[in-house]
Amino acid sequence: MAYDKFTILQSTAVPLSTENVDTDQIIPARFLKATEREGFGDNLFRDWRYDSAGTPKADFVLNDSTYSGKILVAGKNFGCGSSREHAVWALYDYGFRCVVSSFFADIFKNNCLNIGVLPVTVTPAFADKLFAAIAADPLTEVEVNLPKQTITLLATGDAESFDINEYKKDNMQHGFDDIDYLINMATEIEGFEAKR
Amino acid sequence: MEKNTLFDKIWDAHVVKSVPAGPDVFFIDKHFIHEVTSPVAFLNLEKRGIGVKYPHRTIATPDHNVPTVDQDQTIKDKLSRMQVEKLRENCAKYGIELHDLGSAHHGIVHVIGPELGVTQPGMTIVCGDSHTSTHGAFGAIAFGIGTSEVEMVLATQCIMQSKPKKMRISVEGALGKGVTSKDIILYIISKISAAGATGYFVEYAGSTIRSLSMEARMTICNMSIEMGARGGLIAPDQTTYDFLKGKQYAPAGEDWEKAVAYWNTLRTDDGAVFDQELTFEAADIEPMITYGTNPGMGIKVVDNIPSTEGMEGSNKTSYLKALDYMGFAPGEPILGKSVDYVFVGSCTNGRIEDIRAVAQFVKGHKKADSITAWIVPGSREVEKQAQAEGLVAILEEAGFELRQPGCSACLAMNDDKIPAGKYAVSTSNRNFEGRQGPGARTLLASPLTVAAVAITGKITDPREVFGN
Numbered sequence: 001m002a003y004d005k006f007t008i009l010q011s012t013a014v015p016l017s018t019e020n021v022d023t024d025q026i027i028p029a030r031f032l033k034a035t036e037r038e039g040f041g042d043n044l045f046r047d048w049r050y051d052s053a054g055t056p057k058a059d060f061v062l063n064d065s066t067y068s069g070k071i072l073v074a075g076k077n078f079g080c081g082s083s084r085e086h087a088v089w090a091l092y093d094y095g096f097r098c099v100v101s102s103f104f105a106d107i108f109k110n111n112c113l114n115i116g117v118l119p120v121t122v123t124p125a126f127a128d129k130l131f132a133a134i135a136a137d138p139l140t141e142v143e144v145n146l147p148k149q150t151i152t153l154l155a156t157g158d159a160e161s162f163d164i165n166e167y168k169k170d171n172m173q174h175g176f177d178d179i180d181y182l183i184n185m186a187t188e189i190e191g192f193e194a195k196r
Numbered sequence: 197m198e199k200n201t202l203f204d205k206i207w208d209a210h211v212v213k214s215v216p217a218g219p220d221v222f223f224i225d226k227h228f229i230h231e232v233t234s235p236v237a238f239l240n241l242e243k244r245g246i247g248v249k250y251p252h253r254t255i256a257t258p259d260h261n262v263p264t265v266d267q268d269q270t271i272k273d274k275l276s277r278m279q280v281e282k283l284r285e286n287c288a289k290y291g292i293e294l295h296d297l298g299s300a301h302h303g304i305v306h307v308i309g310p311e312l313g314v315t316q317p318g319m320t321i322v323c324g325d326s327h328t329s330t331h332g333a334f335g336a337i338a339f340g341i342g343t344s345e346v347e348m349v350l351a352t353q354c355i356m357q358s359k360p361k362k363m364r365i366s367v368e369g370a371l372g373k374g375v376t377s378k379d380i381i382l383y384i385i386s387k388i389s390a391a392g393a394t395g396y397f398v399e400y401a402g403s404t405i406r407s408l409s410m411e412a413r414m415t416i417c418n419m420s421i422e423m424g425a426r427g428g429l430i431a432p433d434q435t436t437y438d439f440l441k442g443k444q445y446a447p448a449g450e451d452w453e454k455a456v457a458y459w460n461t462l463r464t465d466d467g468a469v470f471d472q473e474l475t476f477e478a479a480d481i482e483p484m485i486t487y488g489t490n491p492g493m494g495i496k497v498v499d500n501i502p503s504t505e506g507m508e509g510s511n512k513t514s515y516l517k518a519l520d521y522m523g524f525a526p527g528e529p530i531l532g533k534s535v536d537y538v539f540v541g542s543c544t545n546g547r548i549e550d551i552r553a554v555a556q557f558v559k560g561h562k563k564a565d566s567i568t569a570w571i572v573p574g575s576r577e578v579e580k581q582a583q584a585e586g587l588v589a590i591l592e593e594a595g596f597e598l599r600q601p602g603c604s605a606c607l608a609m610n611d612d613k614i615p616a617g618k619y620a621v622s623t624s625n626r627n628f629e630g631r632q633g634p635g636a637r638t639l640l641a642s643p644l645t646v647a648a649v650a651i652t653g654k655i656t657d658p659r660e661v662f663g664n
Contacts, residue, residue, distance in 0.1 A: 019514040020390055020490045024628040029607040033261060033275035035235035035282045047630050052616065075510055077391040080424060080490070081628060082607075083326040084233065085342035106360070106394055106426055107326060111342035165358065167218025177344065179244070182352040185213065185221060189354055192212045192223055193250065 003116030005175040009098055009144045010154070012069035015134045016061055021074060022081035023108060027090045029082075040086055041093030062094075066138045073130045073142075074101040079108025088112050098144050100151065102127040113168050114177060120144060120151055126160045129153065146172060199468040202431050203362050203397050206337045206462065210320045212354060219356040225319040227253055227349045228305045229292070231279040232260040232609070233324030237347035238286045248290040248350045255314060256287050257295040259304045260325075261609040264572055264599035267297045276610065290350075303575020303601045306330040306543035310414065311577050313443025317432035317459040322349060327543045327625065329420040332429035333413035334436055335462050337397070339427040360426050361395055361471040364464070366402035369478035374659040376553070377412035378545060378623065378642035380404065381419040382484035382494045384476060390492035394424030396472065399464060404478040405430060410439040411549035418544045419625050422491035432459045483658055486627045486640040487530055488518040493627070495530065497645060497657050503527040521629050522637050523617075533655045535639075537620035538569045538646045539632070540596075542606035545623035546574030548581050550643040554596075555587035557647040557658070563595035564653030570612065571596045572604040596650070608633045621649045 031043040048060045056063040072091065078101040079087065088111045091099065097117060102124040104112075112119040122130070133140050133153050141154040146169060152159040164172075171177065182189070200208075212221040234256070241247065248254065261276040271277035280297070287294040295301045301308050306327055309315040317335035322328060326340035345355045367380060385392070398420050405413070413430050420428030437456055440446045447455040486494040487501045495501065501519070503526045504512055519526060524533075540546070540554050551573060563569045571591055573579040579601060582588050588598055605612040606624035608631065614620040616635025623646050627638040639655070648658040 017510045017513070018517065019510055020492075022490065022626075022628045024607075024626070024631050028630055028634070029260075029609045030634075032232050032609065033273075033279055035278055036239060037236045047634055052634060075514065077394070077424070080390060080394075081326065081421075081626060083324060083340035083342055085236075085324075085344060088342070103391060103394070105391070105424060107340055107342060107421075110357075111344065114342060114344035165218050167215050167356075178356045179344075179348055179351055181215075181356065182221065182348055182354050183246070185354075186352065189212055189221070189223070189352055193353060196223070196225065 003175050003177070006097065006116060006118050006146055006172045008146065009070060010141055011071050012139055013071040013073045013130065013134055013142045014061055014067045014069055015073050015131050017075045017131055019075040020077045020080055023079055023084050023087040024081055026079070026087035027084065032084060032086050037089050039093065040090035041095070044090040044094045067134070070095055070097045071142050071144065072096045072099045073127070073134065074099055076101060076103040076124070078104055080105040083107045085111045085115065088115050088117050092117050100127070100130065113172070116172065116175065118144060118146060118172060120162045122151060122160055122162060129158055199465040201362055201464045201468045201470065202335065202399055202429065202462055203337065206318055206320065207359055215356070219358040221354050222357040223320065223354050224322050224349050225253065226255070226314055226321045228309055228321070228323035228328070229254055229256045229346065230260050230305050230323070230325065231258040231283040233343050234286065234346055235279060235282045237343050237350055240347050241350060246351055248292065250353045251291040253353060254292045254350065255295070255309070256283055256292050257302060257305050257308055258283055258297060260603045260607065262297060262602040263610050264602050264604050264612055267600045273610070300576055303577065304543045304546060304603055306418065307546060307574030307578065310334065310410070311443070311575060313440055313446035316440065316446065316455070317436060317462050322355065326421040327418050329425070329427035330414050330418040330543055332417040332420065332427050333410060335429055335432035335459065337427065337429060340421065360397040362399070363393055363396040363425070363472040363474070364399045364401055364470045366475045367400070367404035367478055368402045368475065369404055371404060371478045372482065374483055374644055375481050376642040376644055377408055377415045379481055379484045381416045382486065382491070382640060383481045385419065385423045385491050386484065386494035387476070388423055388474070390422060390490040391424045392492070393420065396425050398425045398428035400428055400430050401464070402475070406433065409549060410435060411547045414547065415544055419491065422625060431463050483642060483645050485530060485621070485645060485655065487522060487524055489521055489627055489629050491625065491627060491640060493518060494640070497641070497655065498531060500527055500529050501525070530655050531657065534619065535567065535621050535649050535653060535655060536618040537614050538567060538650045539572070539605045539620055539622040539624060540570070540643055540646055541572030541574065541604050542624035543574065544625040545643050546572060546578065548578050550623060551578065551582045551587055552585070553643045554647045555590045557644060558594040558651060559590050561594055561651045563650045566653045567650055569596040569650045570599060570605060572599045573601050575601050605632050607631060608636070614638070621646050621655070
């Protein structure tokens with residue numbers, strides 16, 4: 001469904017350097033029982049955020065008020081495992097609009113693009129720079145500029161460009177989704193289907 | 197003439213249009229849906245005021261959150277019940293074929309597709325589940341999608357996809373005793389890591405792969421996603437055709453001959469180029485087990501857990517975090533560790549061949565007293581066959597608890613959860629933290645290794661227990 005447009009985002013960032021974070025961690029399976037897309041943010045990283053009694057775990061970054069923002073800077077191979085789009089719904093619902101990593105799992109990345117969370121792939125060196133800058137100053141601002149395809153540490157001006165295909169970039173900037181595009185192609189698809 | 201890979205041939209035949217500087221509009225032949233990732237897609241269709249364009253191309257079954265006991269009764273868990281009811285409602289409303297709880301072909305979506313003969317060579321198949329890669333065993337392009345894409349397929353039978361890169365993984369030679377297809381795939385993932393094939397679609401080839409049954413091929417393709425690949429496929433051959441012939445939805449008569457003639461063209465041409473090629477020797481593969489919290493963290497069951505030598509930074513931190521979760525120390529042997537649960541089931545190893553293997557091995561033995569042993573057939577059909585072959589009696593005699601079909605403890609959405617801190621050796625596909633229940637510790641292995649562990653109550657080399 002349509003989502004908020006994404007153009008330029010300036011925000012502080014939340015660091016989560018753990019590698020191979022799978023979608024079962026982002027949203028455990030037992031919270032997938034909804035029939036509507038609401039309230040998933042409450043259970044984002046549920047078992048890392050809360051103990052079995054529901055008490056917040058002090059050592060998890062989302063429970064540390066030092067860090068906040070709309071950008072999650074994540075370790076490599078973020079979003080691996082299950083195809084559950086609920087993982088991205090949970091990130092979005094919690095307030096993240098952009099996830100930065102040196103490496104994303106494929107399905108997760110597609111899911112992000114489909115619901116308006118921008119996945120930004122940076123070099124491992126730039127990811128390290130981001131983690132270091134946030135550790136040194138949790139209030140440091142990061143700018144993600146989709147039209148220019150750049151990510152910048154505003155305090156130092158350190159920047160890097162990132163890839164996104166023109167079609168998805170255009171969609172993100174306008175808040176369009178693929179169904180709008182596909183429905184406009186109905187006649188071509190009908191012709192194709194008839195031959196299958 | 198242009199040399200093409202099997203993957204190219206199928207992919208290119210399904211591109212309705214290539215968007216300039218964008219993805220392909222990609223046509224989907226068959227779409228499987230289940231109760232967990234489809235309700236929001238249907239809801240959004242309603243919000244848009246559109247329906248299901250080609251209902252005969254979608255097939256539904258509830259599997260992820262269904263109970264594995266008392267399936268003839270109303271589901272007790274309210275949210276699970278609502279999801280299953282929503283699936284029934286949506287299928288009835290749009291005219292989608294549903295294999296409901298208790299019906300003859302109910303089961304895990306990736307088990308029933310092949311059983312029904314819906315899955316066929318040359319097809320494109322998607323489902324809102326990453327283990328859709330299972331169907332690639334038939335020489336189909338099959339992969340998991342998100343709910344937005346489920347909605348696209350329902351609305352238009354297409355999704356927007358960029359064509360992945362191509363990798364060929366060849367395995368050559370004869371497998372050793374006690375080594376199964378699960379060990380092959382766990383070995384490959386341990387070699388290339390849980391992200392080693394991200395961005396790729398994999399073709400499995402080589403004499404070892406060719407020698408495998410369809411069930412064994414499905415196990416391998418199933419776990420393609422666990423090394424990051426979108427999917428994996430195997431060229432169809434006589435083994436494929438023998439499996440499919442006579443199945444409910446398989447072509448029959450003249451159509452069968454025509455289909456086989458087409459399927460015979462689904463081969464990678466000699467000289468076709470892959471973006472990456474890897475070759476492994478079957479002789480190097482031994483029974484495998486995972487010790488960590490992603491499927492790439494696997495070792496031969498006789499090996500020690502890797503030490504931290506040479507690791508640094510976030511790599512080392514993540515490694516130690518995983519071992520801490522598992523309660524293991526770097527460098528120690530895994531053999532002999534105590535286990536609390538064994539689970540035989542899932543879309544990875546819940547087919548008849550898997551249950552046969554376990555039954556043959558545990559016949560005449562009893563499970564260890566300390567072990568809780570669950571066996572969950574992948575489908576009603578598997579359950580029926582296991583009964584007919586006398587396997588259920590053998591397993592019950594050995595102390596296994598037979599449950600009804602579903603995804604069960606593979607992802608523990610229902611009540612089949614491993615308690616916090618307990619160790620489960622499982623034939624499923626993921627050893628992520630909490631995957632089999634909050635705090636549960638999962639070790640992935642083959643049905644044979646799981647059978648051995650059930651008998652001894654400890655991590656065991658199956659070759660030691662059963663000898664000949």
